Structures are given as structure tokens and as C-alpha cells.
Amino acid sequence: MSTPRQRSHHGCWTCKARRRKCDRTRPNCRTCIQRGLQCEGYEVRLRWGAGIASRGRYTGAEEPIETSVPPRRKGRRRDLSRERRRAQQEDAFIADVGKTRVTTSSPCSNIAAYDASTNFSSDLSPLTSPGSRQRSEEDEVLFQKFLTSGVNTLHSTTADDHTSLLGAQLPTLCRQSDALYFICLALQVSICDDIGPRFFEYYDAALNHFRSELAHSASYLPDGTFAAGLLLCSVGVLRGTPWTMHLRGMYSIIQSQGFQTLQSENSTFRTHLFEVMGVMDLPTFTIGRRNPSLGFWRNHCRKRKDPTAINSELGHDVELVSGLPRTLLDIFSCIGTREANEEEFWNWPGAQGTLLQCQLWEAYRSAGILAVRHRRLHRFDDMTMTQPDNSHERGLRLRALPTTEVLVLRIFSNLDAIFRAAKEPEGTSTLLLNAVFYPLAVASLESHVMNARPFLKALIKGWGDNLHDPPGNERFLQILLEILEEWWISGPQQTSIHELAYVRGLEIALY
16 A cells, blocks of 8 residues: 655645655755656746736736736726726616606605716716816817807707707806706717817716706706706717616606696797607617607607797708607607507608608608517517507508518618718708618618618618718717627527617617
8 A cells, every 4th residue: 555645835846746745955856866857946936827917917918027018008997997887877877767656756856866877976086076167268169169060960950950949049058057068068079089088077077067956956947957968868879878867867857846847938948858858768769778768759749739830941840859840750759559550650641841851751751660560679668569450451551561672772762862962062061961870770670681682781881981070970870880780690580689789888879
């Protein structure tokens, strides 16, 4: 019977490996020499993986020496940490709002709940607090640039549209609301490549002012603060980041104060703000939506006292942000209920507008039929599932509707006409390119049609070269196209378009 070997803890590496007692003679132990083995010595060995360090002072280095550490971009860790905190707090707010019953809560509790969602300043410098962050001359120059360029990302008519209520009211409202002023600056820097890194400075200042204004608006929500809340959503929309928690937070505050009180002014601008909120909330208009649709347009914007309150040469009864007739928005707001079906879109009588507007509206009408038919953009948890009508009469009526392939081709034909016209000198002032993403996305979701016709995919990529003005649309199309390309490969049998957005942390508005 052999004697058990005694493990060596301080011996040479050869004896350690063979679990033998080492006499620790240097430079080579006699035990190894007597056995005819090569002694591997006693040097300290660093335990280093076969890859690259992922933490500590040697992060990214291939060897445990200072010269192997790759250079780090200044501020990179700070920016990532700030983004991570924001994402965690926004997700926490989404969960909190889902548990909140706004019908039984007080105004103060709703404001406190929403305030929690915007509490992102735990690691901010004192310069971003509401009491010390003052407006500077540089800020004013940036604000004037927003009034002439950045504001054009927020509506879909023309750059010189005299009916644009927000642009006309902004200077006055920003004197009343610091939150609105700084969120305008944040929007402007988010679309300017040269000053993009300053986005967080203005965004944090806007959030701080917004919380302060909400605390003083328990009984009434001023237009400036209301507009600031909607523009907070617009920041997320332009960046593709989650934004519907802001919309839901605003809704809880409005609901706690009562719609009757807020609508008592009966002003054109207040009506405009409600309609903007309604457009943002439209069902099927968001990919990767984190919060269910509130039904805002359907419940609060369809009952118009004067259906032609805003009637200009640019189109009969056109809502400014979406660029669509209100009668068409009425149908879109009912998708997922028994009030909207394919025939409602097909029988829509249309509206008077420019030639390009009519092209856009026809694209939306076809997209509405596809949205109802295939439900690819539906969120089934917030849609009313209707029982199919198998009546013979309805079957005959549906035969008159175009096939999916025809509808997709019609949409691309309409959109191509808009993009071609935008290249011409006469089309430089049109902002209809802000409104092309919904019909583009709905048509592109028909993967069997897109895969059978590669020229349609090439057409989309070509359109991207014509999206430089207004700024932001080119980057937005790149985000959308990345998801669509994966969708064309996987198809509806393997995943949903919402899941593809979720895994990327995106919430993409298509209005």
C-alpha cells in the first residue's frame, strides 16, 4: 500500500502539480533532480484568463501591465452610468404607474408619482439645480436656433406654416416656464452633432425645473408646463429611447385635476396640446411600446365643437403634428375596438389638401387597412379583441378591398412621390417627410412582400439620403431600418416587431 502524497503549498511548480513534497532548494529543488524532472521554479504566476480583463485597473488589457491598458474616452463611464440610472428609474416608474389607480388618487400623489420618474439628478453637479441654473447668452442663441430649425422636427406641414401654434407661442411660454425653455435647448442640441454632448446638461436642467413647476401646479396645469411635458416625450421620440412613461405620467396628473377644469379655457392652444397628446398616444403608432395606449384621442379629441377650427390653405382640418386630417385620426384612434375596421379606412371620403398631402393621406389610409388586417403593430394586452364576422354579406364586401401586395405597392408609390418632390426646389419647405414613418413601417412589416421584391428595400435605403432636413430623420430611419432588416430575416413566426425593439431598449414612435 503506497503512502499518501503530501501536497506542497510552498514548493516549486513541478512538485505542486504532482502533489509531492518539495525540499524548496533554489534555484532547482533536489526532488525534481533526483527524479530526472525539469524543475519549473518558484516564480509567482499571475492568474490571467485567455481573454481580456473585464474589471479593475486592467480593464481591457491583454496583459497585467500598465502599458497594455487601452486608453479610455473621458466621460464615457460617467455617461454610461447616467444612462443606466435613467433606464433603471424609468423602468421603476413604469412598474409604479401600472399599480397606481389614478381615479382614486389625489393630485399630490399623482404629481409625486410622476416626480419620481424624473428624479435623475442624484449625481448632478449643483449647476443643474433649478435655483442656480440660469439662462445665459449662449442659451439664448441656441434657443433662437431652435425657433428657426429645431421646431421643424415637431410638426408635419411646412417650415413657414403660419398655423403652427407651438412656434408662435414658444417665446411667450418660455418666459413663463423654465422647464419648457431648457427642454427646447435639449431638443436642439440632440439634433446638432457638434454640441450633442451638452444634451444631458440641458435635459437634467429641464427635468429639475419641470419637477419644481409640477409641485406648484397641484390645482391647475399651465400651458407652459403642459407643453414641457409633451416635449419631454418628443426628446425620447427623436432619440428612440423610452418615452411613454412621461405621457402616462402627464395623463395621471391631468386626470387628477379633471379634464373639465383643464378644458374650461377653451383656447385654441390648449386644444392643440390635447391633440398633440392624443397623436402621441395613438394605438399602433409605436414599436416596442412600454405602456398601453390611453385612448386619449378616442375619448377626448373626437368630440370637437368646431370640426374645422383650424382650416388653412394647407389642408382642410389638418392636425399639425401628424399632418393628417382629424377625421382620419378619428379612425386610427379606434384601431383595436369595434369602431375601426378595414372598411372604415377604405370608405374614408378624404380631405382637401395639396397634391403631396393627398399622397401622404392615401399612404396612411392603405397603412390603416394593413394595420387592422394583420395586427403586426397591435399590443394584444391593450386591444379589444373582436369576434370575427363570418357573414356572407361581409365576405362579399371584403372582396372589394385591395390585397396586401397591392396595398404595400400603393404605399411605396405614394411615399416615393413625396421623396421625389422633396428633392425639388419647390419642396424644400415641406415637412411631410416627418410623417412618412408610419406607412413606411406598416408596409415594410409585410416581410413576404418585401423579400419577394428586393427593389423595395433598396428604395428605402435610397430615401435615407434625402432625410437630412429637418435634422434627426436620417438617424431615425437608420434605427428603424436596423429592426426591419432583422424582421425580414426572422419573420412573424419567430418573433414580433415589438420584441426586436425591446431587446435594443428602444421605443420607436412612428407619428
